[in-house]
Amino acid sequence: MDLYVVSVLFASVLIGPLAIRTFCPYLWKDVQYFGVLLRILVKFASRRRRRPLFSVLDRFLEQSAARGDKPFIVFGEDTLSYSVTDARSNKVANALRAHPGFKAGDTVALFMGNEPAFLITWLALAKLGSPVALLNHNIRTKSLLHCFSCCGAKVLISAPELKEAVEDVLPTLMEQGVTVLLMTTHCDTPGIESFSDKVEEAPDEPLPRSLRSHITFKSPAVYIYTSGTTGLPKAAVVNQNRLLIALAILSSNGVxxxxxxxxxxxxxxxAGFLIGFIGSIETGSTIVLKRKFSTSQFWDDCRKHGVTVVQYIGEVMRYLCSTAKRDNDKEHKVRLAIGNGIRADIWREFLSRFGNIKVQEFYASTEGNVGFVNYAGKIGAIGRVNYFHRKLFPFTLIKYDTERDEIVRDANGLCVESPRGETGLLVSKITDIAPFVGYAQNKDQTERKKLRDVVKKGDLYFNSGDLMRIDEENFIYFQDRVGDTFRWKGENVATTEVSDILTISDCLTEANVYGVQVPGHEGRVGMAAATVMEGAEFDGSKIYNHVVSYLPSYARPRFIRIQNAVEVTGTFKQLKVQLVEESFDPGRIRDPLYILDDKEKSYVPLTEQIYSSITSGHIKL
Structure with a gap:
């Protein structure tokens, strides 16, 4: 009997691990991930209990005290330590505090590109208890005014190179009594004040905590703009609680x-603000800041500065893999790449070409209340579904009719869950642990993202607008966006915003804007099916100048299709399905087709030859 028991135990020791690897290959990683979730929750809960209120700024001050001499920001040939960054942000805060057009707690809009002044100014405003609106430096005129106004900002701080964009909207800003500060030592434009000279003269003494004593966990910390299904960009409210959650999560991302x-x-x-900036504050790491992504400089910068962690979106990885191969492709210290949107084929090519780099693919949205991490490293997946995650953040995939552009409901009015393996719309339950704050001064759009009667009557879910699929091994894959938003060059493009811009031209009356896929490119490029004003002709040069004046490059329709009438449904929704299927193929389309040509500064006829060059990869968009 004893021998039998010993034999069974011995066999279990030998066979047990083999059986687990065979039948539950991801069990150990699931358990490890559960441990990570517990650590995140414990860290968040312990910081949530601290008094006075603990914020990202307090974490930065902790790091500054502990790592004062350590490099925090590297920008070109300049290096700023944690203590120098702290002192400079004190100077900015003291200069603002002394300015008659500002008082602590006022919302301020930052209109800057990637530079140390952006990070320093944000820290300064955090010390003054002021929420900060992060304006996209590519937006102009109508969009710029809208984004500035919807967050209730009283001060605009701009980089000097954006002076002309500010001057375009200055009359309106002056009417509203807005204080406009330019990060320069001198400015001769009435209504715009120089600010750098005031900063240089200001003391670098610390700011009293009392200036931010009014802040609660529900107080807005940052406004980050997101293009939604309709209209102009929306200001997603990121409150202090959400930033604190981000801190806890970022402590466990491997950095x-x-x-x-x-x-x-x-x-x-x-991505840049939370993972890059806030993440570095949490971990005490060094930021190598670049004005913008450069394919040719990427790896040289990594080698020069000893970079160990990089960020990406799908386009970044594709651009890197499309460059000419070099002998030193694997000569670097990069060990971790964090981001989202990488295609499976590009993922494999990236690893093959650039070496053993851990790719940490994740899914999240600015305003969303659920996220996924591909902790198991399954190529092509955005994450893995497991019991623990689903208990903490309840979500489901529901059936969505893409042709009708609507959610499918059963006879009882409840949503229908998508079977495993089939594509469905991701919706996540709104709870105390997973709240949805919404958009600033936009109750209508906030309500549109809420979905009721999903699993049972009276429940409330967040509508992500993203189509997903879960496979038999519980890996989840991103499939597509629904509605009137598409993604191009790493940016979300709201089709109605582009449509509005096109129809205020002197040439077009209606415009149905949508995204179409292009071989070899991530996302979808913009295309418009439009009608020309009666008695007018399509003027390619005029439309080109119009869209360049009003839209950032990623939002400009690359293709325009001229129709006699824009087709709509019985409820006057523009039909897009067939247009998307026909794409920009002149062999399938009898309507006049045009392509944006930056060299000609015009929309020129799209020929079969140009189409072939695009689909074969000879012309890159």
Missing amino acids: TSSDVIYVNLPLYHT
Whole structure:
């Protein structure tokens, strides 16, 4: 009997691990991830209990005290330590505090590109208890005014190179009594004040905590703009509680204090601001800040600065893989790449070409209340579904009719869950742990993102607007966006915003804007099916100058299709499905087709030859 028991135990020891690897290959990683979730929750809860209120700024001050001499920001040939950054942000805060057009707690809009002044000014405003609106430095005129106004900002701080964009909207800003500060030592434009000279003269003494004593966890910390399904960009409210959650999550993303993180994504975006900037504050790491992504300089910068962690979006990885191969492709210290949107084929090519780099793919949205992490490293997936995650953040995939552009409901009015393996719309339950704050001064759009009667009557879910699929091994994959938004060059483009711009031209009356896929490119490029004003002719040069004046490059329709009438449904929704299927193929389309040509500064006829060059990869968009 004893021999039998010993034999069984011995066999279990030998066979048990083999059986687990065979039938539950991801069990150990699931358990490890559960441990990570617990650590995140414990860290968040302990900081939530601290008094006075603990914020990202307090974490930065802790790091500054502990790592004062350590490099925090590397920008070109300049290096700023934690203590120098702290002192400079004190000077900015004291200069603002002394300005008659500002009082502590006022909302301030930052209109800057990637530069140390962006990070320093944000820290300064945090010390003054002021929420900060992060304006996209590509927007102009109508969009700029809208984004500035919807967050209730009283002060605009701009980089000097954006002076002309500010001057375009200055009369309106002056009417509203807005204080406009330019980060320069001299400005001769009435209504715009120089600010750098005031900063230089200001003391670098610390700011009293009492200036931010009014802040609660529900107080807005940052406004980050996101293009939604309709209209102009929306200001997603990121409150202090959400930033505190982000801190806790970022403490477990694999980055440590010894890492050097390369930040070349825009700081006005969630990825650049939260993962790059806020993440480095949490971990005490060093930021190598780049004005913008450069394919040719990427790896040279990494080698020069000893970069160990890089950020990406799908386009970044594709651009890197499309460059000519070099003998030193694997000569670098990069060990971790964090981001989202990478295609499976590009993922494999990236690893093959640039070496053993851990790719940490994740899914999240600025205003959303659920996220996924591909902790198991399954190529192509955005994350893995497990019991623990689903209990903490309840979500489901529901059936969505893409042709009708609507959610499918059963006879009882409840949503229908998508079977495993089939594509469905991701919706996540709104709870105390997973709240949805919404958009600033936009109750209508906030309500549109809420979905009721999903699983049972009276429940409330967040509508992500993203189509997903879960496979038999519980990996989840991003499929597409629904509604009137598409993604191009790493940016979300609201089709109605582009349509509005096109129809205020002197040439077009209606415009149906949508995204179409292009071989070899991530996302969808913009295309418009439009009608020309009666008695007028399509003027390619005029439309080109119009869209360049009003829209950033990623939002400009690359193709325009001229129709006699824009087709709509019985409820006057523009039909897009067939247009998207026909794409920009002149072989399938009898309507006149045009392509944006930056060299000609015009929309020129799209020929079969140009189409072939695009689809074969000879012409890159």
